[in-house]
Amino acid sequence: MSPRKVYMDHSATTFVDGSVLERMLPFFSEKYGNPNSVHAWGREVRASVEEARSSVARLINAEPREILFTGGGSEADNLAIKGVAEALSEKGRHVVTTAIEHHAVLDTVKWLGKHGYDVTILPVDGNGLVDIEVFRNALRPDTILATVMAANNEVGTIQPIREMGKVCRERGILFHTDGVQAAGHIPLDVKDLPIDLMTMAAHKMYGPKGVGALFVRKGVRILPLVHGGGQEFGLRSGTENTAGLVGFGAAAELAMRRMAAGEIEVERRLRDRLIEGVLSRIEDVTLTGHRTLRLPFHASFCIRYIEGEAMLLRLDFAGIGASSGSACTSGSLEPSYVLLAMGLDHATAHGSLRLTLGKETSEGDIDYILETLPPIVQTLRSMSPFKKNA
Amino acid sequence: MSMYNEKVIEAFMNPKNVGAMENPDGVGEVGNPKCGDVMKIYLRVKDDRIEDIRFETFGCAAAIATSSTATEMVKGRSIEEALKLTNRDVAEALGGLPPEKIHCSLLAEEGIHAAVEDYRRRREGLPPLPPRHDAVCHHDLPGSEGSTDV
Numbered sequence: 001m002s003p004r005k006v007y008m009d010h011s012a013t014t015f016v017d018g019s020v021l022e023r024m025l026p027f028f029s030e031k032y033g034n035p036n037s038v039h040a041w042g043r044e045v046r047a048s049v050e051e052a053r054s055s056v057a058r059l060i061n062a063e064p065r066e067i068l069f070t071g072g073g074s075e076a077d078n079l080a081i082k083g084v085a086e087a088l089s090e091k092g093r094h095v096v097t098t099a100i101e102h103h104a105v106l107d108t109v110k111w112l113g114k115h116g117y118d119v120t121i122l123p124v125d126g127n128g129l130v131d132i133e134v135f136r137n138a139l140r141p142d143t144i145l146a147t148v149m150a151a152n153n154e155v156g157t158i159q160p161i162r163e164m165g166k167v168c169r170e171r172g173i174l175f176h177t178d179g180v181q182a183a184g185h186i187p188l189d190v191k192d193l194p195i196d197l198m199t200m201a202a203h204k205m206y207g208p209k210g211v212g213a214l215f216v217r218k219g220v221r222i223l224p225l226v227h228g229g230g231q232e233f234g235l236r237s238g239t240e241n242t243a244g245l246v247g248f249g250a251a252a253e254l255a256m257r258r259m260a261a262g263e264i265e266v267e268r269r270l271r272d273r274l275i276e277g278v279l280s281r282i283e284d285v286t287l288t289g290h291r292t293l294r295l296p297f298h299a300s301f302c303i304r305y306i307e308g309e310a311m312l313l314r315l316d317f318a319g320i321g322a323s324s325g326s327a328c329t330s331g332s333l334e335p336s337y338v339l340l341a342m343g344l345d346h347a348t349a350h351g352s353l354r355l356t357l358g359k360e361t362s363e364g365d366i367d368y369i370l371e372t373l374p375p376i377v378q379t380l381r382s383m384s385p386f387k388k389n390a
Numbered sequence: 391m392s393m394y395n396e397k398v399i400e401a402f403m404n405p406k407n408v409g410a411m412e413n414p415d416g417v418g419e420v421g422n423p424k425c426g427d428v429m430k431i432y433l434r435v436k437d438d439r440i441e442d443i444r445f446e447t448f449g450c451a452a453a454i455a456t457s458s459t460a461t462e463m464v465k466g467r468s469i470e471e472a473l474k475l476t477n478r479d480v481a482e483a484l485g486g487l488p489p490e491k492i493h494c495s496l497l498a499e500e501g502i503h504a505a506v507e508d509y510r511r512r513r514e515g516l517p518p519l520p521p522r523h524d525a526v527c528h529h530d531l532p533g534s535e536g537s538t539d540v
Contacts, residue, residue: 307426309450313394313402327426328450335426347423347448383408383454385419385430385446 006365007321010204010297011153011181011356016247017206023250024208027243035240036231045242052249056213059252060179060198061189068214068232069245073180073201074104075225076214077147079236080176080197081108083222084145085117088174092142094118098130098159099341101149105178109147118142126343127290128157136167145174150182150198154325154338154354155289156298158186165194174220180204180212184255185264185295196220202244206359207251211244263359268296270366271357275299277370282377284387288339288352297357302339302348305387306380311353314376320369325352347386394451397485402451405458407465411444416509419521420500427453428523429497431461431505438469445501452491459483460498469506475499 007015016024027048033041035049050064057064070076085095097109099121106121113119120138124130130148139146146168151158161177168175176197179188183198184205190198197220202211216222216235228237258264279285284304303311308324315322325336327350334340335349355369381387394402411432421428427449434442443465445457460480464472477495481487487495508519 305448307449307453310402310454313399313451317403326450328452346426350423350426383405383446384448385428386423386448 004368005319006368008355009321009323010358013203014206014358016208017254020207020247020250024243024247027246049240049245052245055249055252059256061191062215066215066218068235070212070214070236072210072212073199076199076212077104077178078108079214079225081147084174085112086223087221088144092144094140094143096120096138096146098122098148100124100128100152100338102178105147124341128152128155128342130159132160132163135164139171143173147176149178151295153181154336155300156295157289158293162193169194202248202251205251205255208244208247211248264296267357271299274366281374300354303351303353303377304348305384307350308352310380318372323354326350395485398455401455401458405454407444407461409444416505418501418504418508420504421497422523427497429457429501431501433505433509435509440464440467440472452487452494456480456495456498464502472502473506
């Protein structure tokens with residue numbers, strides 16, 4: 001029906017790149033051994049799993065021993081937060097986070113708040129940034145962990161994790177960052193950055209879904225959530241998802257190649273053209289999130305006087321896959337808590353639109369969006385009681 | 391996102407009776423921008439019959455579809471008949487709505503009722519009915535239990 005298909009929801013998930021899938025396929029029926037077995041079948045797969053661990057480690061300049069594989073980003077966030085809280089409960093029971101974290105972090109911290117821990121949830125400014133002084137002042141003698149995302153999924157804002165990690169290190173507080181959106185897209189070097197734990201997910205960088213990793217700096221002690229056979233250095237039991245882990249390794253290698261080849265810069269320029277095009281072609285639109293401290297593939301807006309779900313459906317019928325933080329799309333009563341935390345009013349937040357680019361996004365795709373979106377906005381505004389035909 | 395049937399999609403993509411009306415005989419504005427849906431209904435009434443009806447809606451696909459369908463259902467009807475329109479009638483005419491969207495059909499019913507009330511007030515020389523933007527969000531009505539924070 002629609003002449004073109006343009007997937008612009010890579011923050012939700014990426015496709016599995018062909019080079020990644022190719023590396024995964026042998027691990028289903030051909031190299032099916034359990035990596036914990038001593039025989040040849042097992043040893044062969046063990047070698048591949050450890051190779052994958054090394055690749056993921058190289059992506060963030062960690063040691064392979066510092067990478068734990070998990071069943072996704074949410075599990076890694078849970079393991080980091082509960083694992084540290086449990087391990088350090090004698091030392092202190094205060095955890096600091098921010099109002100715009102992914103639910104995997106925010107709800108885990110809130111859960112701790114109901115189970116004997118004190119929780120501080122920090123506000124953000126209109127760009128979605130945490131104020132470093134506010135952060136510093138929130139830390140207490142009994143603070144054991146601060147967890148702040150490297151970059152936000154809804155608005156793309158990149159947090160000053162270096163500064164926050166430094167403050168934590170000075171105070172002897174562990175610092176975790178949810179790097180699910182950032183890893184593989186912006187340089188993250190754990191030898192350079194003062195962070196102790198970091199979450200990553202394969203499916204945000206052209207790897208498979210259901211595979212995550214937690215970087216745990218050498219010397220940092222956490223306790224497991226999943227007990228059993230003692231896999232992943234005793235911190236995440238269960239027979240390894242070998243194809244998935246190998247896929248994550250291949251995805252990490254792809255990400256390193258893309259960054260080295262300047263592909264991210266190309267993506268950023270396309271993204272800038274999209275942002276500038278939307279802002280110049282449509283009235284009463286604001287960019288949400290920081291203009292420059294922002295994920296290179298991420299564009300997000302609030303389009304006033306109209307509602308997000310209606311926009312998404314019309315875009316979908318025109319072949320464009322996007323997302324929104326309106327209440328109608330979240331299935332909750334409220335529009336995006338991230339946008340509300342940034343100080344946007346409800347009506348404006350209902351008109352949010354997120355467009356996230358990927359490695360296959362072309363100039364032609366951006367042209368198509370810039371042709372397609374303005375008339376959709378105009379049509380919906382012509383129906384809106386708040387704004388006459390723009 | 392909600393799964394809509396073809397009738398809802400058709401009404402959303404090609405809505406009827408859209409836009410403001412010059413010198414209406416009655417106007418009803420209901421909903422709450424906080425909740426993400428506001429519906430404004432304009433009436434032209436002649437001999438107690440709805441000669442013309444228009445709507446303007448800020449809201450999701452279901453809100454727009456139900457606005458369109460509800461206005462079509464009462465156009466040409468008497469005021470009394472229009473007041474008998476229920477949210478169930480609107481939802482049925484659309485072949486059903488996802489549970490979390492039932493409140494949208496309620497908004498259509500309320501919008502038409504408010505417009506008729508405004509028409510009657512004006513006829514009695516009372517000041518027009520002010521917009522009601524303080525409505526409680528209807529999302530928590532029966533049938534919307536499926537809504538969860540995801």
